[in-house]
Amino acid sequence: MVTIRGATQRAARVAHQETRMEFRVLGCSGGLSRGGHTTAFSLGGHTLIDAGTGVGRLSIEEMQGLQRVFITHAHLDHVAGLAFLADTRFASGAPPLAVHARASVLRTLRKHLFNWQLWPDFMRLGPEAQPTLEPHRIHIGRSIALSEAVVTPLPARHTVPACGYAVETPRATLVYSGDTTACRDFWRALNRLPRLDHLVIEIAYGDEQEALGHAARHYTPAVLGEQLQRLRHRPCIHLMHHKPGRGEHIVAQCKQALAGWDYRHLEGDDRLML
Template sequence: MTRGAIRAAWSSRLMRIELLPSSIPAADTQYLVSFLVNDAVVIDAGAIGLLADLERQQRIRHVFLTHEHLDHIASLPIFLENVYSPGPDCVEVLAAADVLEFLHGDVFNGRVWPDFLQLSSPENAFLRTTVLESMVPVQRAGLTVTPVPVSHGVDTLGLVVDDGVSAVAFPSDTGPTEDLWRHLATIPHLRAVFLEASFPSTHSDLATLTGHLSTRTFGAEVAKLPAGVRTIVVHRKARFAAQIAREIDELGLPGVEMVQPGKVYLF
């Protein structure tokens, strides 16, 4: 076996995570949220329906939604349209009960988009839905996904994804929070957290008001993590992205890096 083949075999067993780019042409500027995990599961549907490779979209069978905000669901209708094929085999959308209700009433309501839920039958379905309950793990595609409530402007579930060897946390949108960090402290194989930093210090009041982190509160959240866990910064508001990166750099926190959209992270 060549070195390259050994590396390929080994990396195929690692958890693969990619934050899909959401600007055109693809750049570090990030507007929408979709994390692809092992090309089989996606966390949030902000950008998934815009992926140029349609076959890659079709391989995704499970869509987890953390909350109903548009940057996390924007391309879900497009995605479901893209991957539909007649028959009983369809995509599963997993979210809290109220998020599934909002999707039906506000998006798949026969006006904004066809009512894919009403149009679906067991023999021929656009999607099926599964209710996520706080702190109740679900198993999908070889991964255990545990929803943990966080502290955003609307009810939001952070997600912890575990393949038995590595665990990675996706807190989604949140301000300062507690339950998630307490839960993560119990996972010895936690490798990384994709943590938001939406606002710079100049807008910390707005961050507090809307349930986000600013560079004023970010450091205290990172300090609640066990040592040695990578913190990958996501969800910088595009117009403040450079300022946020500069201010986080000035905090001098160990193990903190800016996310690179389109990069494949292996854990």
């Protein structure tokens, strides 16, 4: 059983703050296309959740102002922007960027990306003998307190080690699934949250590609519709990660599969206030 440790208590510690935190979509596509960028979200302007090609929406000044990034898993569509973000921050002399991820994800990034072959090792290379990227191991269910929010890694089920994240502020709770398919522990973790206002969750393939969705560990509209019956909350659902060329099929199929739910399909630069 996964326990979310102290999230509610830590959220209460920042309840006196009146400012709201912006959740901005930098990229939410399941692949590259004209105008479409892969997964990356900005949280309050100082934190990223995933670092796909959507990072390219940020200005140099915004990149320099980042303090940390939370990675769900090591697939390229979620970390490609991290390579270029590190390069930009190194060139500008920015302080180390904290990279929060599961231990296996950090190992994959070190071995296969920041290895001096595919890209410089920015986990060691940096200005003034400091690394450009500073790795921090996360644990499922163990919360990380930020100044305006509490971030808690959640279980997920993908083809590689992965997680989602819950973001709790004094005014709202948002959960981002990352890449996943049906996962009993994910829904159990959501049901233990005191509230859930927004659920950002993926649908990569249409129902006609159910076998592919099962093999690749991605949702289809029908499978997500079935799994939502496990949820005791009634959040606004924000759908993302549609594979290029499948969007129209997914939109049409969601009308039936998600009937009765408050949902929308995310687009680049959408913003939510938490």
